[in-house]
Amino acid sequence: MQIPVGVSARHIHLSQEHLTVLFGAGAQLHPKKDLSQPGQFAAQETVDVQGPRGKIERVRVLGPVRPETQLEISQTDALKLGMQAPVRESGHIEGTPGLTVIGPQGQLDLQMGVIVAKRHVHFSLDEARKYGVRDGQELALRTKGERGLIFEHVTARVSPTYKLDFHLDTDEANAAGLHTGDEVEVIELEHEHGQEHFHGNEIIRVDSSPDVGKTPESVR
Template sequence: MQIPVGVSARHIHLSQEHLTALFGAGAQLHPKKALSQPGQYASEETVDLQGPRGKIERVRVLGPVRPETQLEVSKTDLLKLGMQAPVRESGQIEGSPGLTIIGPQGQVQLEKGVIVAKRHVHFSPDEARRYGVRDGQFLTLRTSGERGLIFEHVSARVSPKYKLDFHLDTDEANAAGVQTGDEAEVIELDGLHEQEHFHGNEIVRVNSSPKIEKPTEFVR
């Protein structure tokens, strides 16, 4: 099973309240480029981020607006900002940290919403049925090439709003030497090997060594 790769750079989703605070009364997002997921787009608008020990400028706002503001960054971005954040599924922002968001008309002190997005694959319901994948299932994917890697614990996310795409962040993509438009191969579904994709040495081996009991005393 081959899945197209979509590399996700740092970006932010804004609530309407925060969009207004940052860009002024009556502010709306202006689409700049359509994204792989239906109805999603990169907007013309950008914001600056101020962390405890660093700043990142011109972070793209993605649309449309959401009920809650959420910032998705890489581990490398967190180092620059001087902060830590959890690896989470999109929308799971409880207990995550905040920072200062700076716009052209104002700024927002975000109390929560900074996460490192957990790598995942989007499926439409038809695609999920075709590939035998269910929502919430974990997949293992392999990329090819000079720096090919195996990515474990990849979440399957199924919705009528989605289109087939493997999302990973820039740190992960750079480590594997992949870019948007490349493909990754699914080699495992919830721990069950897809044998037709295996090539010889991925046999699960059971440790048959006898158990050695710890001695109760030393022989002198």
């Protein structure tokens, strides 16, 4: 199975409440560029983020708005900000650190919400059924090229709103020499009853799990 790559640079998702604080009453996000996942976009709006020992300017806001604000950064960004950000799945922000977010009309002190996003693959329902993948399953992916390597513990995310795409951050992409639009190969699927392996593009067909229809809490 070959999967296209989407390299994810630092970005922030805002709640409507926090969007209003940062950009003023009646603020809305204005799409700048569509993203790989249907309905998701990079907005024209940007913010600055201030950590204990550093600041990063012009962090892109992604839309649409979400129930909770979440900043996704790389480990390199975390070092620049002077903080320890845990590796988490998107939307799982309990117990994570916060920082100061600065917009053109105001600023807010986040109490939590800073994460390094866990690498993951988006699957539509049809794609998940085709390849025998269930939501939350872990995959191993192999890259090609001079800096080829194997990414383990890649989480499968399954939703009717998703499109096949492997998301990883800039640190991980640079280590493997990957760029958006490249492809990686699935070489291993973890199943409840042991390990199943892929060889090239061989498809392992299993009965559809009830988990395949589960929609994650938020779009990654």
